[in-house]
Amino acid sequence: MKLFDYTRVSRASDAVGLVAGRPGGAFIGGGTELTNLMKDGVLAPDLVVDVSRLDLSDIRVSRGRLHIGATARMGDVADHPVVRERFPVVSEALLASASPQVRNRATIGGNLMQRTRCWYYRDPGSACNKREPGSGCPALEGQNRWHAIHGGSDHCIAVHPSDLAVSLTALDATVAVLGPDGRRSVPLGDFYRLPGSTPHRDNALRHGELITGVEVPQSPLAAGSRYLKLRDRASFEFAVVSVAAALTRERGQVGDVRLAFGGIAPRPWRSPEAEDALRGRRLTRTTIAAAGRALVEGARPREHNAFKVELVQRALADVLQDLGGLK
């Protein structure tokens, strides 16, 4: 890897100032992601600013919202009693992520900033529009078993790897950001970008902006939430497809419902269509199947990932049957 400067800061504003002032600057949290990308030659920052010791590791509920600091460790958040009881989908998504060793190290902010696992992106010997704009996308006609069936473009069909982001998307979380121009909040639904013709831009952050935390509204919806992740081995593997589901029930019918999916799109994929198919209806095998069909309406599978169209419906059905007591 290329030589780079490293510095550790104790104030978030210092971190932001340092990275904003260097076009080749980057933040590092737990280091479980950036160092891999640097070793593989995918990213080559010339300044790495360590934010892992910033005082941003709080996990607390106040004024009806769960606050998770950006430097909280995945493992600590997953095991936090409040998260487990009132936001089970978040805890389950984190526990389904990575390995215990990685979860003890990796931060919440870093988790949201993960880059895609698309192997063409991770291999500097291949073309990739996300890594090298304009170079092409071999995944379109290549090994695309893990790639998107929704939201892709002719420039990129990579999927976003974060389970946490899927669960937070289902709960309408917001991302707190500190930048050179001050603080702002970005709803998670607006945080991740679809590739379109600019797949090299993953998210709404501007250079130098730092995630300081995540806020999740507390609700009966959040309390009745589940995460299901399907993958090719039992642990330490990214989702083939995943489902975050949250719903309330009123007099036997679905009250409110949120559905978000991983492994099928370049960003956590919220499906208002599937939600509409359930809202106000009883949870039955018929309504669940209808929600599944609504979810995959317009899906664009590729040569090796057509199975995802079926599998993600089955995963949704599994979670909903579980939540609805139909199992």
Place this chain on the structure above:
Amino acid sequence: MSPIVGSPLARIDGRAKVTGAATYTADTEVRGALHGFLALSTVAGGRITGIDVRDAERSPGVVAVFTHRNMPELVVPAGQGTAYWKRVIPLQNAEIHHSGQPVAYLVAESPEQARHAASLVKVTYEARTPRVGLAQAMDEAYVPEPGLKGPNDITRGDPAAGLAQADVRIDVSYTTPMHHHNALEPSATTAVWDDGKLTVYETAQGINATKATLAEALEVPPADVRVISRFLGGGFGAKGPVWPHTLITAAIARELGRPVKLVLSRAHTYTSHGHRPETHQRLRIGAKRDGTLTAIEHVTTSQVSRTEDLLFNTSEPTRMLYACPNLRVTQRAVQLDLPAPSMMRSPEVVASHGLETALDELSYELGMDPIELRLRNYTADNPDADGTPFGSKHLKECYRRGADAFGWNKRDPRPRSMRDGDTLIGWGMATAAHTAGGRPGAGARVVISAEGKATVQVATHDIGTGTYTVMSQVAAQSLGLDLAHVRFELGDSNYPFAFVSAASATVPGVGAAVNRACTAARRTLIDITVTDPRSPLHGIPADRVTIEDGTLYDTDRRARRDTVRAVVARHGEPVEATTEPVFIPPGYSTGACFAEVRVDPGLGQVRVTRMHGFFDAGRVFNRRTLRSQGIGGAVWAVGFTLSEHTLVDRRLGRIVNPNLSGYLVPVNADIPEVHMGFVDKPDPANPDSLGARGFGETPMTGMTAAIGNAVYHATGRRIRDLPITQDKIIEAAEDQ
């Protein structure tokens, strides 16, 4: 028999390994060493038209950049005792044969500097469109000339007539994807020249072959080459042959006049030392209604490279496992724009997966229990054409005791019949078998000091299997010394010769050599004792003297005794013995494998929940390390059957998942408790090794099909293309 051999002794190098004290090859620190790194081709075929190394040369710390334009010339080794299986060496010309072929070798003061410089090398190619998929080139399949395993087309009896006589016939095809060894320890080479003599610290399963290969490639006398490999972090066949990066590193160290160290990156291991190639196999089997086999036709087609066509998937399971009078076994090759395959643990697993899956399919056609079908075709003798006797074979006992331990008689044979709520449960079984022996063995040297301590040396390897431990046990027992007074040394080509540690040949070969040398030393000790007037045992017939725990006794009057220490001290010089290499007699390790899976029928997820193996491995030197070998085979079988595959981009000819994130070996959560049992009866064919046989590669040969057969039993779906991922279970369900 003293209890040392057979006791479940913990690894004597275990503490060194878990504390980091064990010096693996990449841990070797040599003063003044430079560091190498490879730059690899990004195209899969064609030639280099331009290569610009100016930025790389100017990069900090870089000492030299070698390309085909300035690389020292090397001889392609092919002589006696060498193990270079490629016919070309990269960096010798502009030709590109596969993606991931070295195009430049960067040398710098630090590994990081060399690695960074590699990213600065700019290469232009005249590339041709690659072909890398077996299915697209099956019409080009041919039968290569006889290779490492003899002829590639073997007929016994009259297969066509046998098929015609059958009451029941099956005709099935299976495919397996490209697989990689993924040893935890990446391959590493450190080459040190001193006054024209070369020492190489190498991750080698075969230090003697490495020595011979280096000598020929570099045109130096073999006596001037020394190869050292004290610990190996797994090899699985990848480190058996010698590969180009080793030769190139040694040549560059000579050119620069400084030691050079190369540690392959994980990604580089995917194109630098072979793989198990993609295969297709077709099996046609005929049987009488009572299960008697009338014919087997087994045609396997494997990928080979453009420059070599050695095949490594042996056809022995089909030829040797069952009594079938009519047989044809054909091994075909298809040349593709991919790296050369290599041997890979277990070499016969592809064939045995096919055979044992096909027999399971036949058992359902016949409505016969799969163990019963195998017993109907049991053979006590080797049915193969050359008729080499097996030695002992206690496979019937394995079936019986394995089935009892697993609870096989509680199985409802109907597919989808066993459930736990919505979850489908499947039980499957298969036979495991591995030929162990029939190969050059090893020599050994033992020296007993005046302190009564023995040092035993063999130029063999501990590839992670426990060689240090079990050979210390054999030596202690054969010498009559306490285990603490025996030191077993390996991994230095200056020690007596041993064959490559592959094909499960180390235990029978090195075990026999250690036993012979130590038995000879013990005899010498006794002779010295009874002829020494100063010994209390003077004048007693030698055959009345025994040695236990370092004390020599008169077996008639045990109070009359002497000590090894005193005997050697009075003798005035160390007592030594050496044995020349002896051929390992053929042996056949067999066993029965049983697996239970649970399948979620909605999601298609398969989990292995129980694995049992019962094996005949001859005498067991060490129940603990042997059990570990069994567990390793079972774990790998889970990966082979359910998750492992190397994916190649068809248009780029490039491996897309060359890392442990994309290539899915099982993790702890995938592995249930694994039960291993052993017959533990000495094989009379190898008395020198106390009746022990090679075993390590045996379990995997049966467990893969046992798992696949269990998936069928659970779901009623026969997935014939590995790995059995959940999408295939679901698609098979949709097809019904």
